Amino acid sequence: MAPVPERGRRLLLERRAARIAAEGHSIEAHPSRASLGPARARRRPHVVALGGGKGGVGKTFLASNLAAELARLGLRTAAVDTDLEGANLHTWLGVTRPAASLADFVAGRETDAAKLLLPTRYERLELVAATHGHLAAAHPSGARRVELLQGLRRLDRDVIVVDCGAGLHPAVIDYFLVGEDGILVIHPEATSLENAYAFLRAAFYRRMQLAMMNHQVQGRVAECMDQRNERGIRTPHDLLREVQSMDSDDARRFVETMRAMRPRIVVNEVSSAEDVRLGFAVRNVCRTYFGLEAEYLGYLNRDEAVRQALREGRPVSEVAPQSDVAIYLRRIARKLVDGIAPAPARAGVHA
Ligand SMILES: Nc1ncnc2c1ncn2[C@@H]1O[C@H](COP(=O)(O)OP(=O)(O)OP(=O)(O)O)[C@@H](O)[C@H]1O
Numbered sequence: 509m510a511p512v513p514e515r516g517r518r519l520l521l522e523r524r525a526a527r528i529a530a531e532g533h534s535i536e537a538h539p540s541r542a543s544l545g546p547a548r549a550r551r552r553p554h555v556v557a558l559g560g561g562k563g564g565v566g567k568t569f570l571a572s573n574l575a576a577e578l579a580r581l582g583l584r585t586a587a588v589d590t591d592l593e594g595a596n597l598h599t600w601l602g603v604t605r606p607a608a609s610l611a612d613f614v615a616g617r618e619t620d621a622a623k624l625l626l627p628t629r630y631e632r633l634e635l636v637a638a639t640h641g642h643l644a645a646a647h648p649s650g651a652r653r654v655e656l657l658q659g660l661r662r663l664d665r666d667v668i669v670v671d672c673g674a675g676l677h678p679a680v681i682d683y684f685l686v687g688e689d690g691i692l693v694i695h696p697e698a699t700s701l702e703n704a705y706a707f708l709r710a711a712f713y714r715r716m717q718l719a720m721m722n723h724q725v726q727g728r729v730a731e732c733m734d735q736r737n738e739r740g741i742r743t744p745h746d747l748l749r750e751v752q753s754m755d756s757d758d759a760r761r762f763v764e765t766m767r768a769m770r771p772r773i774v775v776n777e778v779s780s781a782e783d784v785r786l787g788f789a790v791r792n793v794c795r796t797y798f799g800l801e802a803e804y805l806g807y808l809n810r811d812e813a814v815r816q817a818l819r820e821g822r823p824v825s826e827v828a829p830q831s832d833v834a835i836y837l838r839r840i841a842r843k844l845v846d847g848i849a850p851a852p853a854r855a856g857v858h859a
């Protein structure tokens with residue numbers, strides 16, 4: 509057999525990495541939430557990923573605090589920092605010097621993702637840190653990304669909370685897509701919204717490209733990732749029409765994939781009713797522009813207790829349990845738990 513050229517090999521691996529990421533949402537591969545068995549009996553962990561495109565909107569705050577809350581509610585939780593360029597999930601969780609890191613996996617020093625799990629001071633809560641990244645090559649190669657995504661999916665835990673970095677690098681999008689629950693964290697300001705839409709767009713097209721089986725259609729989706737493409741295909745609806753004209757099976761897959769993709773929205777650092785309403789506006793854009801049924805999971809207000817929690821490396825629910833931000837956070841965690849396990853499985857869940 510002729511050897512696969514290096515560039516071809518890289519592209520193949522890239523596609524495989526993204527495909528594994530997409531397995532979390534695969535319509536055929538994934539049972540409906542209602543049919544999920546007790547959390548402990550499931551073979552695969554439930555993966556919740558937090559992204560949003562923009563830096564500093566509160567992804568890591570939410571990831572750390574949600575993970576702590578899910579663990580407190582009785583789920584064996586692993587909080588995974590994938591931000592190799594700006595790792596700080598460990599700081600939020602009070603782990604000052606992580607003994608192992610995802611960077612070890614990326615560099616090939618460790619091949620078992622389970623060995624990266626570090627204890628925290630909280631029961632049922634472990635951490636995969638992302639410190640000590642390679643300064644010149646922060647993102648893992650296609651091959652490593654495949655192994656990493658598979659490793660995360662194989663961890664014997666109830667929930668994996670994945671903290672994504674900022675930006676639209678394909679690796680970041682793959683980490684976001686690996687989750688059954690992709691939570692888009694938004695700040696109530698125009699720049700955050702802009703970045704959030706760009707992030708959604710990148711995730712949408714990446715997922716669609718994977719769902720398509722016809723090579724020509726895959727190529728067309730790739731072309732449309734260029735917003736100024738010469739064919740004049742500007743919106744997901746334009747693209748759907750194009751796919752319909754090319755391949756009816758892929759057009760059906762396109763619509764099914766659209767239906768299966770359900771981003772969750774959290775607006776962080778709200779300080780007015782108008783900020784709160786932003787979540788509904790984003791949900792509407794998801795429907796009208798992308799054809800996606802997003803869920804507005806909740807909002808968190810701006811609160812000095814968050815910075816105090818960061819200083820102390822403790823969840824805000826512990827630092828200021830009666831603060832609004834802690835109350836709203838617990839509400840969001842409860843909604844997620846309701847989506848993860850049916851009532852009987854939560855018999856042992858601590859209130
Ligand atoms: N609800 C809040 N109230 C007050 N301060 C907040 C709130 N949420 C986040 N912050 C502050 O905003 C800063 C950025 O938060 P965080 O690190 O979670 O953002 P991020 O989205 O993970 O950023 P990056 O993209 O750089 O990883 C932190 O210093 C944090 O204390």
Ligand SMILES: [Mg+2]
Binds near residue numbers: 568569594672673
């Ligand atoms: Mg962060």
